Amino acid sequence: MQELPAQFDNDELFRRIASGKAFEWDIDLFYYTSAQLLNGFMGGFKSKKDIKLADFPQPSITYGFNDPAMLTAFEMNMFHFSAAKTLEEIQQLNELYRKSKSFQDFYREAKKITDIANKGWMETEYNTAYQVGASSATYARLMQQSELFPYWQYKTQEDDKVRPTHAALDDLLLPFNDPQWNDIYPPNGWNCRCYVVPRLKSEAEDTDFGLERSKVNSYMQTPEWQSLKAQGWGVNRAKTGEVFTENQFYIRKFKNNAASYLDKLTYEKWGLKSAEKMREQASEAIKKYEGTAADWWKDQKKLNDHISILTDYAGRKIALDKDTFDKHTTGKRKSRVSYLNALIQTIDNPDEVWINTGNKTKKYDQMVLLKYYKYETIVVIEGLGDDLGLTIDTWFPLAEQKKKIVNNYRRGLLIKNPEQ
Incomplete structure (x- = not known):
């Protein structure tokens, strides 16, 4: 079995609990947990590119050119699992703190919780991510x-x-x-x-x-199989794009109710500045694209005549369907042609990337990429396609006066922030 590459500072977590700084959520614990799982998965996937863990930064999977599209689905799954685990652990620790007669009493009992959650269970979860990564890489090669x-x-x-x-x-x-x-x-x-x-x-x-x-x-x-199946095993994770199934989450039915937990995580709770201040700090205005939509489409790398393949900041391959492109560059949306340069800049170097949910689905499976320019903010929304790969669903500018609207997109799980 693999060993965890880093350990979490539980003492600092206890101090944040005691001071009220981790009442509902803890950023460091979420980043630690998700970074461990993502590193474990990619270690198993035999990638030569590691995810740096210095200071527990916002983690992400680094993609190679031939990686299967569903790597994004695995990534989403591990972020969801990490969020559910963080919420459950923080709730337990806060409840324990309220019941404790002194900080010493709290510390003694809290250490029992974190020794299990952040060490014992974390090692098992890390090993699971590693094994799923290895078996999924094998599955992709074997199918080919x-x-x-x-x-x-x-x-x-x-x-x-x-x-x-x-x-x-x-x-x-x-x-x-x-x-x-x-x-x-x-x-x-x-x-x-x-x-x-x-x-x-x-x-x-x-x-x-x-x-x-x-x-x-x-x-x-066998009784062992029946027990494992009830715990969420008995599925081919390489096909479903899941490291952890629904029954293995720390919060029951989390996937279908993620919005009720995660929509509360607004930009303020992530310690970010307002969108207005972010725009004030922007060093450049948008450089408008001056060519035609047809010229832009012609210049892009293609999977086929109907699919262009773009690459984002983490090396994820993103499909842009010709029908989607045409709908966004003709008729009432024709003005978005001038933002095609900004589209590329946003996916290549976003200021923020969020996982949240859109209006059409309750699933927490869309990525929202934001880039701040002087006077405008560009929003690019990516979703999981039928093959579990990423697709560009839409892109659009938000003007300065629409700061309340842009903040609606700044909620959920922040997987990349302006300092990264």
């Missing part, structure tokens, strides 16, 4: 090679730490598209170290697949 290697083999570490139920699955061989992989593709439980390797057609010629499937069926009848 499925014609050459049409069979997959389940493997354990074959040491004394392997649980007996997993040892019974060692060397299991099934077609790559067998539906049972949806249930047992590793990791297959907390701290599971199992993995999958590809096999040629010739290596499976003498295999009794009925017997192989019976091994899986027997495993699914």
Whole structure:
């Protein structure tokens, strides 16, 4: 298992609780938790680019050119999980502080909570993120090679730490598209170290697949499997884009109710200045694009005739659909053509990036990128597409007098701030 690369200063957290500075939320705890998980995931994904943890900055995944689109979905999932864990832990600590007779009493009992949450459970969660990252990278490669290697083999570490139920699955061989992989593709439980390797057609010629499937069926009848399934296992995370499933969140039904918790996290609670002051500090005005929409579209990198691929500040690949582009550059929205330079500047170097929810969905799965210029603020909204990759949904300017409107976008989870 992997070791945590850094430890959190729980003593400082206790002082913030006692002084009322962490009544509902704690920025440092959220950034610490999410940074650990993101580092664990990308460590497993075998990326050579690490996420720096100095002073627990706003974390993000650094993408390589060939990374699958659903990396963004994994990233969102880990931010959501970290937020739920932070909210739950801060609530517990504040309740404990109110009940304590002295700071010494509070400190003694609070340390028990943080030793579990920020060390014991954190190590397990970090290892889970690492294993999901590793297995997801393997899954992406195996799917690309499925014609050459049409069979997959389940493997354990074959040491004394392997649980007996997993040892019974060692060397299991099934077609790559067998539906049972949806249930047992590793990791297959907390701290599971199992993995999958590809096999040629010739290596499976003498295999009794009925017997192989019976091994899986027997495993699914065990009390261990039933318990793990109830805890949110029994899914192929490489397909769903989740490190942690709904049943594994610290707050029940968090995904469907995230707005009720996170919309309270306004820019003030993140220690940010008002949008008006941010614009006053801006060093430049928007340099308007003077070409035509057709010329701009022609100059962009394309996936095909209908999809342009842009790259954001973290290296995420973002799809801009031709239909979306046309709707934003013709008719009543024709004026947005002049903001195409600002669109690129905003995704390339935003001042702030938020995860929150839009008007069309209750899901907390849109990224709002803001860039402040003199007199105007540019907003770019990105959403998760059907393939779990990012798409540009809209971009538009907000004028100086609309400061109340821009602050509506400055809520939720701040994953990049002006100082980063």
